[in-house]
Amino acid sequence: MSAITFYISNTKNELIKLKRTFAFWLTIISALIIPLLFFIVYAVKHAKLAPGAGVNPWDKYMLNQVKNSIPFFVPIFIVLITSLIIQVEHKATGIKHLFALPIPKWSVYFGKLSIVLFSIISTYVYFFVAILFFGTLLGVFYSDLAFLDFQPDYLKYIKMLGVSFIASLGIVGIQFWLSFRFKNFIVPLSVGMVFVILGLIAFQAPESIYFPYSYNILSISLGDQMPQTFGISSVTVYSILCFILTSVLGYLDVKRLNIK
Template structure:
């Protein structure tokens, strides 16, 4: 456990000035601020629930369909690119820390960056909604409480991304060239968007379609007016978790047996 903590802290210190780290913070501010500006100038008075759904939906549609998978591809590579560029893999694995600790720390640091990014999206969506209500009092955002649903949706989006993260992390660990994992991830993201958007019945088995399915799986709550259910624990989430765990474990054994260059 000590080796894992030391390796995790090392990842933070190595990446705190990189674009991969700052994208987790800057990206939510840019997207949410653009949506806030568009909403401020174009949104017309409507029931508070509709206003919240329009604001949150605009951000989620941008984030979930294309931006989140591409961000995961970039983060997975950026965590490993430091060692690729400096050619320090052999040095890293020769330290008196187990390969498991080094491998797990890198993976969970990438996972932390994805979680941080999505958490900021949730917080900023909520904060900007109330800010928009203050700037335009006729938009009564404070009359509807969406915080519980919003955080459930972003939790679901995070869980749906874990399969993609495990796959891209392994690819970027084994390939030093950015174009290879990027190319595979981009093609799979497009394929996932098509599979999810066309409602293919087996799309839930393809991890790159999970973020889109996670958003489209939100439904009205039965028996209650003006309430929605995020349906967090559905089949694509379980498939995402299974893929994430299996690929993570397989990736470790590949790294253990293969000389990482």
């Protein structure tokens, strides 16, 4: 069996296992929280939130949801989902069993990393769809909100969410390494939460461009004014480099461990 076949087979197995865990439901619940809250607020205060004549209500509606979710909730979600997915294996000594099988260890490590990335991407998709769904629902029930009279700028917000996802990769690499490295669920969770808070506090400092846990809020707050590296957003470049580095180092570290 080729290396790629091992990887694909292992990833499929991980996907099947994911459906039986709370982590699967967390991806859906997390995506619905903000859109549902905005739906309730708009439904209760629709008279006050009705846009002026000729104003596209989707702009304010979608932008506020993105700005209220990405800086704080996305990093916390990544910390939680990564810790939960790996903790299932630690708790059932599944990692020890997987590493004892006659399959490449890298297929185990990167197969699970792929599932974490898949879960995060799924949550972004669910979030975007939920925003559109609840906005359309508001337009059906409350014509004064004018949601059915205009079209949202799909590409603008897909781009914003895409930039946010790339800005999250650095956190993913770090948290995945920690979650795989430490059997105790509290260690990666605590470290992640502390770093998320530090990222929110430090994002206004120029040095925050080197701190992955600040990248999500920087991607939103700076927007087109983001410093450039090789003509590309610095957050994008540094986040990808951090992800690649921590993923490789994490695998090399875990590979040499005697996982008990």
